Amino acid sequence: MNLLHIIILAAGKGSRMHSSVPKVLHTLGGKPLLEHVIQTAQNLHPKKIHVVCSDNSTSIRECFNQYDINWVEQTKQLGTGHAVIQALPFIEQASQVLILYGDVPLISTTTLEQLIEDMPAEGLSLLTAKFSDPTGLGRIIRDNLGAITAIVEHKDASPLQQDIKEINSGILATTSKILRNYLPRLHQHNAQGEYYLTDIIAMLHTDSIPVNCLLAINPEEIAGVNDQKQLAKLERQYQKNIADNLMSQGLNLADPTRFDVRGNLTIGSDVTIDINVIIEGNVAIDTCTTIGPNNFLKNTRIGKNVTVKASCVIEGAIIDDNCIIGPFARIRPNSYLESGSRVGNFVEVKNTKIGKNSKASHLSYLGDTIIGNDVNIGAGTITCNYDGVDKHQTIIEDLVFIGSNTALIAPIKIGKGAMIGAGSVIATDAPADKLTVARVKQITIENWSRKKKG
Numbered sequence: 001m002n003l004l005h006i007i008i009l010a011a012g013k014g015s016r017m018h019s020s021v022p023k024v025l026h027t028l029g030g031k032p033l034l035e036h037v038i039q040t041a042q043n044l045h046p047k048k049i050h051v052v053c054s055d056n057s058t059s060i061r062e063c064f065n066q067y068d069i070n071w072v073e074q075t076k077q078l079g080t081g082h083a084v085i086q087a088l089p090f091i092e093q094a095s096q097v098l099i100l101y102g103d104v105p106l107i108s109t110t111t112l113e114q115l116i117e118d119m120p121a122e123g124l125s126l127l128t129a130k131f132s133d134p135t136g137l138g139r140i141i142r143d144n145l146g147a148i149t150a151i152v153e154h155k156d157a158s159p160l161q162q163d164i165k166e167i168n169s170g171i172l173a174t175t176s177k178i179l180r181n182y183l184p185r186l187h188q189h190n191a192q193g194e195y196y197l198t199d200i201i202a203m204l205h206t207d208s209i210p211v212n213c214l215l216a217i218n219p220e221e222i223a224g225v226n227d228q229k230q231l232a233k234l235e236r237q238y239q240k241n242i243a244d245n246l247m248s249q250g251l252n253l254a255d256p257t258r259f260d261v262r263g264n265l266t267i268g269s270d271v272t273i274d275i276n277v278i279i280e281g282n283v284a285i286d287t288c289t290t291i292g293p294n295n296f297l298k299n300t301r302i303g304k305n306v307t308v309k310a311s312c313v314i315e316g317a318i319i320d321d322n323c324i325i326g327p328f329a330r331i332r333p334n335s336y337l338e339s340g341s342r343v344g345n346f347v348e349v350k351n352t353k354i355g356k357n358s359k360a361s362h363l364s365y366l367g368d369t370i371i372g373n374d375v376n377i378g379a380g381t382i383t384c385n386y387d388g389v390d391k392h393q394t395i396i397e398d399l400v401f402i403g404s405n406t407a408l409i410a411p412i413k414i415g416k417g418a419m420i421g422a423g424s425v426i427a428t429d430a431p432a433d434k435l436t437v438a439r440v441k442q443i444t445i446e447n448w449s450r451k452k453k454g
Contacts, residue, residue, distance in 0.1 A: 002096045003092055003094070003095045003096065004045075004046040004095070004096045004097075005046055005049075005090075005095050006041045006044065006046045006048075006049045006050065006100060007052060007097060007100070008037055008041065008052070008101065008102050009083050009099065009102060010051050011074040012077070012102075012103065014226075016226050017227060017231075022057065022059060022060055023102075023103055023225065024060060024102040024103055025063060026231055027262075028105050028235055028238055029235070029242070029261060030261075030262025030280055031262070031263075032063060034102040034103075034105075035063075035064065036106070037101070037104065038064065038067055040107060040108070040109055041100060044112060048068075048070055049069055049070065050072050051069050052072045052073075052083045052084070053071060053072070053073065054073070055073045055074070072090065074086050079196055081186045081194075081195035081196055081197040081200070083197075084179060084183060085183050088176065093180075094176070095176040096119070098172075098173045099171060099173075099197070101170055104222060104225075106221050106222075106241075111127065111217075112171075115171070115173050116173045118212050119212065120210040122209065124172055124178060125211075126140075126151075126169075126171075127169040127172065127216055128140050128166050129166070129169055129215065130165045130215070130219065134154075134162075134164070134165055137154055138151045138152060138153045138154065139151065139154070139157055139168070141161065147205070147211075148211045148213055150202040150205065151196075151198035151202075153196065153198070155190075156190050168198060169222035170198075171222065172197075178200070178209070182200040183195075183200065185200075186200070223237070239259065239260055239261065240257075242261045242265075244256070246267060250270070250271075252270070254275050255275045260278045262279065262280045263279060263281040263283065263299075264281075264282050265283050265284075265285070266285070268286040268287035268304070269287050269288070270288045271286075271289050271291075272289075272290045272291065273290075273291045274290075274291060275293045276295075277294070277295045277296075279297050279298075280297070280298040280299070281300075282299055283299065283301075284301045284302065285302045287305070288305045289302055289307070290308070292307075292308055292310040292311075292312075294311045295310070295314070295326075296312070296313045296314070297314050297315075298314070298315040298316065299315060299333075300314050300315065300318070302319045303321035303339070304322070306322065306324070306325070307323075308325045308326055309324070309327040309329075311327050311328050312327065312328065312331070313329075313330045314329075315331065316332070316333030316334060316335070317336065317337070320338050321339045321340075322340045323339065323341050325342070325343050326345065328346050329343045329345065329347050330347075331343065331349050332349060334350075334352075335349045335350065335352050335354075336352075337354045338356045339357075341354040342358075342361060343359075343360055344359070344362050346364075347360045347362065347364045347365075348364070348365045349366045349367075350365075350367040351369075352367065352369040352370070354371045355371050355372040355374070356374070357374050358373060358377070359375075360377035361379065363379045364377055364378075364381045364382060365381075365382040366383050367385040368385040368391050368392065368410065369385070369393065370394070370395045370396070372397045372400065372416070373398045375399065376401045378402050378405070380405035380406070381407075381408070382406075382408070383410055384407055384410060385410045391410075393410055393411055394408050394412050395414070396413075397414060397416040397432070399417045400417065400419070403423070405422055406420050406425075406426065407426070408420075408426050409426065409427045412428065412429055412430075413429045414429070414430045415430060417432050418433065420436055421436065421439070423439055424436065424438040425439075
């Protein structure tokens with residue numbers, strides 16, 4: 001079997017994006033366009049992936065250090081044919097070559113496997129699609145017998161040719177031998193003044209070399225990105241694909257059109273997700289858990305029978321079974337909520353462990369804290385964990401009751417079964433099973449009067 005090399009063309013300037021960010025670094029589902037293509041290419045297990053980019057593409061290369069890529073410079077953007085020529089010196093003579101595009105992110109592994117399988121031993125296989133409005137796309141020209149004779153770019157097409165609905169995706173599979181034989185014969189006699197890779201189709205037809213065609217079942221697979229409108233349209237298609245896949249696994253989505261996954265989501269059975277939920281990074285949600293509306297979940301693991309009420313932000317956390325969170329709670333990285341614990345409205349938790357059946361129901365900040373089991377954190381409680389230079393830890397043991405509006409100045413330890421009186425400022429350890437109160441004596445200023453306007 002011949003070796004497979006994959007060339008990804010990614011040197012386009014993307015001027016229509018009107019952005020300083022290279023086009024292939026714009027994100028789809030939270031991931032750069034080019035990364036989608038690279039990961040799909042990897043699924044085909046090629047000997048090498050070659051990415052053709054411009055000579056000022058340092059920012060692109062730096063984004064993909066984790067991938068084994070041969071980066072190929074195209075110092076002048078003289079067309080797709082010219083771009084492929086730059087990669088040929090790195091490809092063995094007897095190789096299959098698959099050509100992809102860095103701004104066509106939804107192409108599937110299954111389609112590409114079929115395209116390669118359909119490739120003639122000494123010929124070329126094209127991926128095409130049919131669009132009701134093919135404006136701007138290259139047209140597939142066929143003879144009376146249906147054989148492909150040429151590809152004509154939209155700007156070079158006659159009015160009759162512009163009526164053709166079958167278009168060229170740009171994606172093709174062929175051999176390194178064919179590319180070496182025909183690419184040097186390309187010319188720039190066209191509206192763009194470029195070397196079109198597609199011009200080799202007419203040459204192959206003239207030389208009676210077979211050109212096969214695979215018609216894409218899902219035309220959105222070959223949709224490219226040239227401007228922000230197209231990117232937004234493709235984002236919705238990508239999210240629809242993700243939602244459809246998750247719903248086929250049993251996910252109950254209130255509205256698939258108001259749901260975004262910008263990473264990876266794994267689910268158990270009977271999971272319900274309401275509208276406007278955003279998933280980032282790697283998120284796992286276990287059986288019978290309900291995620292309310294307007295929530296943001298990132299790099300988080302959520303257990304069984306959990307309820308996340310509306311408008312919470314949960315990042316880098318582990319939430320055990322039977323917890324209740326929100327509404328309007330923020331769980332920051334390195335936080336761990338053990339089973340049955342509760343974090344209520346306007347509570348912020350950072351780098352904190354909350355023990356079993358413990359609760360902080362309202363208006364609190366808990367940072368760098370270890371909280372035991374069956375603890376009650378009163379409304380308005382804060383852990384004063386930062387002294388201006390260093391962070392310090394608060395330890396609250398089992399069965400503690402913290403009264404409302406309490407400040408715990410770390411480092412500090414509240415002993416098991418202790419009670420802290422409301423409104424206290426606790427600066428030293430509080431003993432177990434005792435009531436500790438720290439308040440300034442209440443006085444009334446007799447001669448005080450309120451300031452008046454004017």
